[in-house]
Amino acid sequence: MTDKRSEKRDALRTKIIALAQKRIAAHGLSSLRARDLAAEAGCALGGLYNMFEDIDALVLEVNARTLADIDHVMTRAVQANPPAPQQLKALAHAYLSFAREHPLSWRALFEHHLPEGRDVPDWYSESLTHLMARIAQPLALLRPDYTPDVLAKRARTMFAAVHGVVSISLDNRFVGLAPDTLDSELERFVDVLLVGSTHH
Amino acid sequence: MTDKRSEKRDALRTKIIALAQKRIAAHGLSSLRARDLAAEAGCALGGLYNMFEDIDALVLEVNARTLADIDHVMTRAVQANPPAPQQLKALAHAYLSFAREHPLSWRALFEHHLPEGRDVPDWYSESLTHLMARIAQPLALLRPDYTPDVLAKRARTMFAAVHGVVSISLDNRFVGLAPDTLDSELERFVDVLLVGSTHH
């Protein structure tokens, strides 16, 4: 039998992350409370701080899992739509769908900020980079002339643009686009990007 | 002599907004504290709540002023660059410049969220709409076929895209684009938008 210590430790840690994930998905990042989590996980308040540096560290764990979920739906989208332009359109729609189906988890990705002077850990940056690579893959087919560096930049810019459109469309601050026209608006927008990106 | 009451009231209100604006610009939205403001403004803690419903209402005032500042630099950008495509490029660069020069004020615009169920007041939505109209103006020259409704949607989408690129470029979560290449990357991106938007 292996360490009973690290066993229980890992079990609790995993449980807390799952609970935080559920709570964020159901009521948003701002509803996350140390006391609620501890009570629901069945440990003392201070116990959380044995598992995580602080609440921010816990949020990073949850957000990394959300990123993995997004990567999953994006991977499926690419696989199901062979020609490169269709793949990029499918990626945009997959991103929009995820944002719509899991709005609070998705918003938590961008709402959350580490306190001044603290940088995101490398493992988190890498999962972002990994997501960008999903976009770079079909874009490389469309623009074989791009060097790896340029390709990475363009993929990131394309993601940023689509994210911006999705983000502002789902933001209730801005006067609404009817939700059902959003799909077609995004479709048209990706067409603009594709035409502009390939027509030299 | 007019009401001495509303005179002092307005003076204090204005003073508090200005102080909040300065604090956000210097140390970010999260550094805003009721007690700090009250002390600096020379009034009691409770006095803030005679002037503003709550801190969120104060932040809306500050953000509306930031939007007005952005509108100002955008208006100048349009005026200085007659041909429509140059105007749109100038708008994007003006937006990027503002975000770079006033990063914390700019970020506060999007970081801030009203509590669940509370909508932004109409006067705030209108200042957003006003900003979108600045973009619609040159876009209308480029695409005279757009109906007012479509034009509004496309202007908003174009803003969203540029905002997304600026936003993610300035976000330290993502592996950086060297800051000096951001200008040219944005320039190229707007070109893509323009080509894609006009090439049917």
Add this chain to the structure above:
DNA sequence: TCTAAATATGAACATCGTTCATTTTATTCT
């Protein structure tokens, strides 16, 4: 000047995240 309404005040409250001395539990050693 005197009265009534408006306004300013700041102590008190409720809620947070976080810490740390203490207790409990698990592992290691003899």
Add this chain to the structure above:
DNA sequence: AGAATAAAATGAACGATGTTCATATTTAGA
């Protein structure tokens, strides 16, 4: 197995924070 040691869990306490409200003060009108 039993004692010694190390690790982990505990939760009361602390410091910040936004907000409220009974009270004191100031202003406007008669």
